[in-house]
Amino acid sequence: MLNRFTSDYLLLLRVIASHVVVAGHAASYFGIMSFSQWPNSPYFQSSAVIVFFFLSGFTIAWLCDCRRKDSGYSYQNFLFDRACRIFIPLIPVLILYAVLEYFFYRSIRHPYPYSYNLETFIANVFLLLPQPFSNAPFGTNRPLWSVAQEWWLYIFYGLLALSISKTHRYVKWGLLGLFCLSISFTVLDIAGRGKDLGIIWFIGAGTWLLTKNTVSKKIPSYALAGAATLTTLLIFVHSLWPEDGTYSVAWNLTITAPLVFTTLLASRLKTTLIPKVATGTIEYMSQYSYTLYLSHYPLMEFIYRTGYFKDSPWLGFFAVTLGSLVLALSLASVFEFRYKQYRNFLWTRIAGFTRSPVTTESR
Template sequence: MPFLLSQLIEAARWLGALAVLLLHVNNMFVNQADIMSASHAAPAYVWWFFTGEGMGHQAVVGFFVLSGWLVGGGALARSVEGRPFLREYLIHRVSRIYVVLIPTLFLTLVLDSVGRASFADSGVYDWPIFQGHFSATLFFAGFLNLQSLVFPYFGTNGPLWSLACEFWYYIAFPLLALPFARLYGIAPRAGGFAFGVALVAALSGPESWFAFGFVVWAVGAFATRAPRPLIRSRWFSLALLAAAIVVIRLVVRGALLADHPWIGQAADVTAALLFANLLIAFRDAPQEGFPPLRWRLHAPLADFSFSLYAIHMPIVIFARAGVGHFAGRDWAMQPATGENYAAALAVAMAALASAYGFSRVTEAKTGAARRALRGLLDRFIPATAAAEPAPERMTAGS
């Protein structure tokens, strides 16, 4: 991967995960209901802008585009290389997801169980959004990545919905690309394609974001095949994407979005296309460097962005329940004061620190998990062809 593009992806990964974290911390600890009707200091408006639903949602859109670029683009390339690719592809995808997902489900179980037992008087775990979410059935459904697709998500970990979508994109997309993989026989290609179509149809419920998300994901995948960007300038491409996100954040919300849901989808596709163009522009640009990407912490922060996305919500909810227990049910939802902002920042820092430690025993072990899975498969289904090169690095939601 070109060095400059790699830097851009690293920055996008951790910034996106941070945006989602701040959205959920803000929702739990900061009440800015009067932000448009009363006068506030400038930092309050900055906080409102960067922690709103629009920013968190656009971060998830960005994750899907990145995932499509890295995973879907790799599958497209390998489907026409003239050698088998599905076995090694699936080893990489399954190990990448499950080395984080399995510990995440157990961590969610522990935190939710302790929180429900210790902070029951906070009422947090009795909120309607969590009603019926603590069953063993949903816990085990999470291992199949069916949360929010076939079953509700387990416990308080709602953000895992996007992980379920991505996992099944990983499965469906190479099956849909099999007709181009001429090294496989006609029957496997036709059968795989039919199964891919059936899989997408089965998971695309009327209330699900799966089908639309697949379109956004595919934007990233097919962008890798573009011979050149529509907008070549890196600075102009970045400025155009930033301007679009600002407009989406300020305009596509509230009553407008409620009355015209299609505007939200149009905004998501627009942002996805502009982000895809930015990736192409950085791929094809001279690789001498780009000042905003020279910060040395981009890579270390990106390295645990997946863990941060996966585990932050049960941590935030546990902290919210603890505050409700010790300070009263209504403290966190009072009109925001300096104490609310301080609590939000403290919880965000705790989530970041926890995610880093969690990643050292999960994400950092992806290579070992991949080798173990490959060795297990070799015992029962020996490989018949040389393995292809490893796919590109994953995104925060991958």
């Protein structure tokens, strides 16, 4: 199990990363906070996505490891849980922007007309975005590619860590087919056909395994602290920055290395990181972070295209940031906050297809 300090640390990283993505995109649109944008530095928003992939790999490896000890928890349970976590907030956002973009861009030219169609919408519903498929993110919601990559990594890793419990033959073959499809996504991403983030995801998963490893526990804490400090300083080495300010193998690893060492160090600490008075607020912010990531970009794109705040960039920055938060909270209150309720309801409707009981996730 995770100790409290590690849990707090990862939670805080998740909250910070999700809000940095929003602030980074807003800064990019309105040309402010140049220190956070290329070429003055790699894009802060892209670096935050690298953090997301590390956290995702760590969390899924931890989840599978813990659930594997539970009686009756299987690959189909895992996939159902993950599908509900991903798609219950995702599909409403896709539908909402399918409608809104129709009205948004009646008088303004759509910036991505080739991706605003029924075929692309359906491809996004099933997250068929990375290689070997060539489908674009739907409409103006460009960050959806990263959600698709994580989804296929879930499918791939889940079967490596868990087994398919006794079930109907066609369900078993369907799960195996889905896993086989995920292999191509995973291999191509790790081979560099994506944005080299699959490597980071598996480093995150490996970090969870290292926290339990008796050999890694023998490394002195001061050595971990020193390694974390040195690898953090590497972030300022310009030769390691990606050519376009987004992603590269070297830069992805540069961002990830201090995360590995600090997480290992955090696993040894017997205290808390987040003050008790702030715990509720941080946990609340983490609960809408996924919806915030899903919904902010099209809103910013539209406001930018209309020319609003052209002469008041800082006002525009705060307007789109606040607007994104309000929209995310509105959507999350209906979907992300309640996804476990919807999951349990759906499970009761399809329980006949599998014989494994649903479990309640802690995440």
